[in-house]
Amino acid sequence: SQKIEQNSEALNIQEGKTATLTCNYTNYSPAYLQWYRQDPGRGPVFLLLIRENEKEKRKERLKVTFDTTLKQSLFHITASQPADSATYLCAPILSGGYQKVTFGTGTKLQVIP
């Protein structure tokens, strides 16, 4: 069955450092992979989408990589700030169109001042 795994442990990182979050998937061949941010008691907010033919995507301090051979996506936040503290969810998507999205379990990031 299809499976999505993210760092199950919370990730604590010092302010100013780069946070790296991992998303591994099995029994999937996604055409896209999305990353979302979720704050407590709130709905997820879309951050980045990367396509299978893209190795890397950047947006301000965020960088996402997509390795279809390793079946893995890495999500980096450079120069991390306490305001980056949240849970980050990855969501592989099989193809375009109306696709129901299955989310990973999420990684809780805590940036320590």
Add this chain to the structure above:
Amino acid sequence: GAVVSQHPSWVICKSGTSVKIECRSLDFQATTMFWYRQFPKQSLMLMATSNEGSKATYEQGVEKDKFLINHASLTLSTLTVTSAHPEDSSFYICSAQEVAGGRAKNIQYFGAGTRLSVL
């Protein structure tokens, strides 16, 4: 970005009553909306896919008579939790997928969620 409004944000009800949650896409049309449920410290679990003008598609294990979904227009979907019980207490979140040029974009926009507490 596109905005999805979800209402109410918090509701407390007595056991046996029904609760309706609204999900609106404010500045775009959404032929398809999704309803999720999230328990504390867990990820979002898809409950159903709501299609405008047709019946919703429910995920395995989700009771369609318990969770009634109505998608009456391109901007509004509602989820009604019927005869709610304490085990239905959870965080319910909707999302909408934007349509542009007759095609669905690959980004889902989420509502802020509804916290349901059944006493």
